[in-house]
Amino acid sequence: MTESTLTSPSAPLIHAIIPAGGAGTRLWPLSRRHHPKFLLDLTGAGRTLIQGTVARLEAVSATTTVVTGNAHLAAVADQLPGVPRENLLAEPSPRDSMAAIGLAAAVIAHRHGREALIGSFAADQTITDEEAFHGAVRQAALLAEAGWVVTIGIEATGPSTAFGYIRAGEPIDVPAAPDGRRVLGFTEKPDAATAAQYLATGDYRWNAGMFVARAGVLLDHLAQLRPELAAGIEQIAAAWDTPRRQEVLERVWPDLEKIAIDHAIAEPVAAAGGVATVPASMGWDDVGGFDALVDLVPAQTEGPAAGVAVLPGSGAEGADDVEGPGRVSAVDSPGALVATTTQRRVVLLGVPGLVVVDTPDALLVTTPQHAQAVKGVVDGLKAEGRDDLL
Amino acid sequence: MTESTLTSPSAPLIHAIIPAGGAGTRLWPLSRRHHPKFLLDLTGAGRTLIQGTVARLEAVSATTTVVTGNAHLAAVADQLPGVPRENLLAEPSPRDSMAAIGLAAAVIAHRHGREALIGSFAADQTITDEEAFHGAVRQAALLAEAGWVVTIGIEATGPSTAFGYIRAGEPIDVPAAPDGRRVLGFTEKPDAATAAQYLATGDYRWNAGMFVARAGVLLDHLAQLRPELAAGIEQIAAAWDTPRRQEVLERVWPDLEKIAIDHAIAEPVAAAGGVATVPASMGWDDVGGFDALVDLVPAQTEGPAAGVAVLPGSGAEGADDVEGPGRVSAVDSPGALVATTTQRRVVLLGVPGLVVVDTPDALLVTTPQHAQAVKGVVDGLKAEGRDDLL
Numbered sequence: 017m018t019e020s021t022l023t024s025p026s027a028p029l030i031h032a033i034i035p036a037g038g039a040g041t042r043l044w045p046l047s048r049r050h051h052p053k054f055l056l057d058l059t060g061a062g063r064t065l066i067q068g069t070v071a072r073l074e075a076v077s078a079t080t081t082v083v084t085g086n087a088h089l090a091a092v093a094d095q096l097p098g099v100p101r102e103n104l105l106a107e108p109s110p111r112d113s114m115a116a117i118g119l120a121a122a123v124i125a126h127r128h129g130r131e132a133l134i135g136s137f138a139a140d141q142t143i144t145d146e147e148a149f150h151g152a153v154r155q156a157a158l159l160a161e162a163g164w165v166v167t168i169g170i171e172a173t174g175p176s177t178a179f180g181y182i183r184a185g186e187p188i189d190v191p192a193a194p195d196g197r198r199v200l201g202f203t204e205k206p207d208a209a210t211a212a213q214y215l216a217t218g219d220y221r222w223n224a225g226m227f228v229a230r231a232g233v234l235l236d237h238l239a240q241l242r243p244e245l246a247a248g249i250e251q252i253a254a255a256w257d258t259p260r261r262q263e264v265l266e267r268v269w270p271d272l273e274k275i276a277i278d279h280a281i282a283e284p285v286a287a288a289g290g291v292a293t294v295p296a297s298m299g300w301d302d303v304g305g306f307d308a309l310v311d312l313v314p315a316q317t318e319g320p321a322a323g324v325a326v327l328p329g330s331g332a333e334g335a336d337d338v339e340g341p342g343r344v345s346a347v348d349s350p351g352a353l354v355a356t357t358t359q360r361r362v363v364l365l366g367v368p369g370l371v372v373v374d375t376p377d378a379l380l381v382t383t384p385q386h387a388q389a390v391k392g393v394v395d396g397l398k399a400e401g402r403d404d405l406l
Numbered sequence: 407m408t409e410s411t412l413t414s415p416s417a418p419l420i421h422a423i424i425p426a427g428g429a430g431t432r433l434w435p436l437s438r439r440h441h442p443k444f445l446l447d448l449t450g451a452g453r454t455l456i457q458g459t460v461a462r463l464e465a466v467s468a469t470t471t472v473v474t475g476n477a478h479l480a481a482v483a484d485q486l487p488g489v490p491r492e493n494l495l496a497e498p499s500p501r502d503s504m505a506a507i508g509l510a511a512a513v514i515a516h517r518h519g520r521e522a523l524i525g526s527f528a529a530d531q532t533i534t535d536e537e538a539f540h541g542a543v544r545q546a547a548l549l550a551e552a553g554w555v556v557t558i559g560i561e562a563t564g565p566s567t568a569f570g571y572i573r574a575g576e577p578i579d580v581p582a583a584p585d586g587r588r589v590l591g592f593t594e595k596p597d598a599a600t601a602a603q604y605l606a607t608g609d610y611r612w613n614a615g616m617f618v619a620r621a622g623v624l625l626d627h628l629a630q631l632r633p634e635l636a637a638g639i640e641q642i643a644a645a646w647d648t649p650r651r652q653e654v655l656e657r658v659w660p661d662l663e664k665i666a667i668d669h670a671i672a673e674p675v676a677a678a679g680g681v682a683t684v685p686a687s688m689g690w691d692d693v694g695g696f697d698a699l700v701d702l703v704p705a706q707t708e709g710p711a712a713g714v715a716v717l718p719g720s721g722a723e724g725a726d727d728v729e730g731p732g733r734v735s736a737v738d739s740p741g742a743l744v745a746t747t748t749q750r751r752v753v754l755l756g757v758p759g760l761v762v763v764d765t766p767d768a769l770l771v772t773t774p775q776h777a778q779a780v781k782g783v784v785d786g787l788k789a790e791g792r793d794d795l796l
Contacts, residue, residue, distance in 0.1 A: 377751065386738070
């Protein structure tokens, strides 16, 4: 990507960081340890969630860096042929989001300088209004240039208990970033009554974990707040583009503190008055469970499965063999969702709104109302020792 | 079987005829053309429906004769090792129940004499109270000895629109058959209001297609009512135990009239006053659809699928490989039914009363309320040209 793709000359490009971790347990049996959520096309968009994330960032980013687990490196490289191999950073083991994002930020600082703007965006979210997203990132970049750690605040479309919230304070006066507001604080996932109170004030946004900052600003905050973690990350980053990378990584990485970027940086820096937010409405979804998929996958308008959302060959094992049309048929089942990665004929008869997930070794039949309980099913399989199904 | 198994010395043994035809379309995808309903263990009894039918008749029959299609002969022989091979009669093509039962009756008449009592019982029904069944067959045998064509009238447990009804008239005075009543007529499947009227009179029973008669009486009625059909059947029966069987069968069978025994004999003979019925309450079920299975298969009382009726390895393809326990698990799904012939883990989450039928090439998800609509699904597959799934 070159500077010429910048559509608003007043906003600088960022270096995009995409932490790609987490299995997406609530989407079992579609998502598995070895086929995590971000590697799947869960919305029938014709591209996987991580491919969508990278594509969406192209208009606002100079480079893309992905941090993922060793186990998923090959699959990520396969799915992202446009991302240079040197920008795919493999973690030897999961050390939570601060280590992952911190390492990427430090490597970018070494490669592009500490003034470089970085922006971190999860690999497994969807956004329908990309223009609104780009506008928010551009404002965030301008605020970040001015020294802020910036988070994008998602307009809450309901009193969700599934997300943490950002509390916005007074406006910030940065040219060309009119929506910027100081962040008064972050909250954990609230209960329903508290969430409703948040919404009523008009000052709360969902925290989607999107952070934009100068690399040097982020790393300086980390050095001040978590000096050991910062030192470890800097050691690895300094060795990254040298022959010593593997040796240093193996020695230092395992002892890095496991902590989320929210706790390590966002909360304490916000308390000190250093975090800004750009509120935005962009049709965002974290694809958190089958209830989300029911909303994200359009129902077929004709054919044997009319009225049903069908997600064929969603990227899991065996999906390559799947024929497209005609494998799912439905009668009297409007609003149902079928996700299938097998060759079987799936027939729904009189089951409106049902969720059927059909994979070669596991079948889940549930409803959107039970989407959050899927995690418990996976926990049960784990307790049973059925690692082959996880 | 010898005479010693007769428990009531006053009742003669019958020669049991079991017509085994029909795919059981409403139990798709468990039942298929090549794995018809009667060859499956649909109730988790540990034996298939035809095995249950033969076992249930042992106490009241001297011999057992099965009439089935060529395509199912090998499977029937495998499942019924106790029935002599010569008593398995293969039809070259389906010619409806009169030809099937008539042929068996005529072969039995040649082997055991025209005075022999025959009794015809469908291969794919279940009966929970076998003593009541035996009692009814014994009374029917006594009435048949006296020259009646006898049908067993099933106590109607509700105003079903799925069965034809028998209308019983005045009692018949035959010693040791106190329940015998003249049949005033047979009805086609009624609408719900008519069925309710039938029940209110107390004179109507369900017609389960169970007929008992002297072989000669049945064949004489046929000769009078359908002389061409009777002559054709007699030609084949006369050649059956000779080297000419195949030649005569191939020449005569294809032109036999296709007609049900109800229309060919039961209705006209009843109109002439020659049919009796023995009303009986015996826990009868014709296993007509998944709604019936929900009632017939007991729910598991413990384990991961507690509260759910599980029918593993129901006899269809691949069932031999199925492990027993632990393959189905359920949360918040009481009253659901899972029939599975695959190796997959099936998980139900929050779907009480649902019906899930999991086979290697087809998955059906439905409810007991839609049991009768399954036939329409199969018709649709046929229209689509998916003969491989039928």
